[in-house]
Amino acid sequence: MSGGWREGDPAEGRRWVHLPRPLVLESGSVLPDVRIAYETWGSPSAPAVLILHALTGDSHVAGTSSPGWWEGLVGPGKAIDTNEYFVVAPNVLGGCQGSTGPSSPCADGKPWGSRFPSLTVRDQVAAEALFADALGISSWAAVVGGSMGGMRALEWAVMHPSRVSSLLLLACPAAASADQIAWAAPQLRAIRADPGWLGGDYHGSAGPVAGLGIARQIAQVTYRTESELAARFGRFPQGDGRFAVESYLDHHAAKLVRRFDAGSYVVLTEAMNSHDVGRGRGGVSAALGEVQARTLVAGVDSDRLYPLAQQVELAEGIPGSRDVRVVNSPYGHDAFLIETGQVSALVKELLRG
Ligand SMILES: CC(=O)SCCNC(=O)CCNC(=O)[C@H](O)C(C)(C)COP(=O)(O)OP(=O)(O)OC[C@H]1O[C@@H](n2cnc3c(N)ncnc32)[C@H](O)[C@@H]1OP(=O)(O)O
Numbered sequence: 001m002s003g004g005w006r007e008g009d010p011a012e013g014r015r016w017v018h019l020p021r022p023l024v025l026e027s028g029s030v031l032p033d034v035r036i037a038y039e040t041w042g043s044p045s046a047p048a049v050l051i052l053h054a055l056t057g058d059s060h061v062a063g064t065s066s067p068g069w070w071e072g073l074v075g076p077g078k079a080i081d082t083n084e085y086f087v088v089a090p091n092v093l094g095g096c097q098g099s100t101g102p103s104s105p106c107a108d109g110k111p112w113g114s115r116f117p118s119l120t121v122r123d124q125v126a127a128e129a130l131f132a133d134a135l136g137i138s139s140w141a142a143v144v145g146g147s148m149g150g151m152r153a154l155e156w157a158v159m160h161p162s163r164v165s166s167l168l169l170l171a172c173p174a175a176a177s178a179d180q181i182a183w184a185a186p187q188l189r190a191i192r193a194d195p196g197w198l199g200g201d202y203h204g205s206a207g208p209v210a211g212l213g214i215a216r217q218i219a220q221v222t223y224r225t226e227s228e229l230a231a232r233f234g235r236f237p238q239g240d241g242r243f244a245v246e247s248y249l250d251h252h253a254a255k256l257v258r259r260f261d262a263g264s265y266v267v268l269t270e271a272m273n274s275h276d277v278g279r280g281r282g283g284v285s286a287a288l289g290e291v292q293a294r295t296l297v298a299g300v301d302s303d304r305l306y307p308l309a310q311q312v313e314l315a316e317g318i319p320g321s322r323d324v325r326v327v328n329s330p331y332g333h334d335a336f337l338i339e340t341g342q343v344s345a346l347v348k349e350l351l352r353g
């Protein structure tokens with residue numbers, strides 16, 4: 001692993017909105033100047049669809065000169081048809097692809113670094129609601145999200161029920177479980193134990209390259225399945241002394257380190273740990289009962305990180321939800337990004353059904 005993250009050239013079509021007022025967070029901390037980066041597709045006069053990305057995703061859902069992370073799903077004639085819908089994808093608050101996060105400049109012009117406050121998923125949705133106001137979007141025909149994006153989509157439907165007509169929740173829970181927090185714990189420890197972390201004030205130096213890489217390696221295993229790793233890599237050694245699966249994880253570590261900021265990884269991971277739709281609302285069932293949107297919930301049959309039982313809980317608790325849908329896949333949690341054919345069918349069912 002070598003070379004820390006630096007924000008590269010903006011993706012084609014990326015723009016920014018500065019929120020009109022400081023954002024008061026659940027913790028009481030205040031972010032004085034929040035910038036949200038976003039991309040759009042289609043005509044602003046069409047019904048609007050909000051797409052919310054997962055942990056290391058960004059606003060680049062689809063593109064012409066460079067493919068996006070849901071290229072198969074969004075575009076003219078595709079399941080989210082940009083001839084019919086105005087598609088909006090913001091980069092999450094706390095992220096590192098254009099929205100305000102730990103690597104952004106603070107009032108003194110230096111990166112926020114360790115001064116960046118803790119965020120919750122609700123803080124992120126509060127920022128996204130002000131962002132939608134700034135775009136003049138009063139309600140969404142659909143809000144769609146998987147994993148961390150699904151947590152935000154769910155909070156949108158609870159915090160702003162009248163603004164969400166339909167909702168697609170993919171591979172996400174009502175609340176982060178002990179198991180999910182447990183998998184996150186060594187990832188956070190690895191980053192913070194790296195001498196390059198410098199308490200979070202590493203921007204301008206190499207940063208916690210090894211720590212972030214190890215965090216991605218731990219996470220990557222949870223995103224895939226035992227059977228996939230066995231089939232793809234077996235016990236095969238490579239000529240360099242590493243097992244093939246170790247080489248695969250090293251590759252993913254190096255790739256993430258090149259494109260992601262460690263401070264954002266920490267802030268976003270801790271925001272996911274904070275996720276509990278029932279917190280302060282009388283519990284999960286009461287909170288899910290607040291959702292007014294026509295809802296489709298789907299999980300992946302082989303997801304060992306966000307198991308199907310969590311999506312069953314959502315589908316059974318949300319009044320306007322159909323029965324839980326199952327994405328059949330050997331890939332585990334990442335299937336919501338990979339199985340675009342099955343996800344397209346779900347989107348079509350929601351939007352046209
Ligand atoms: C600039 C960008 O990267 S934009 C990407 C933005 N990312 C996101 O939006 C986050 C969501 N996306 C993802 O998490 C992923 O891209 C997914 C889940 C959609 C797809 O996963 P992938 O990484 O494409 O698939 P997979 O796990 O099979 O890995 C394939 C990679 O492993 C490499 N690989 C496979 N076997 C080995 C091995 N034995 N040793 C080393 N590398 C290996 C492949 O060469 C390939 O490399 P590449 O990605 O550089 O082309």
Ligand SMILES: N[C@@H](CCO)C(=O)O
Binds near residue numbers: 146337
């Ligand atoms: N592969 C996804 C998994 C998180 O849901 C990501 O990196 O964002």
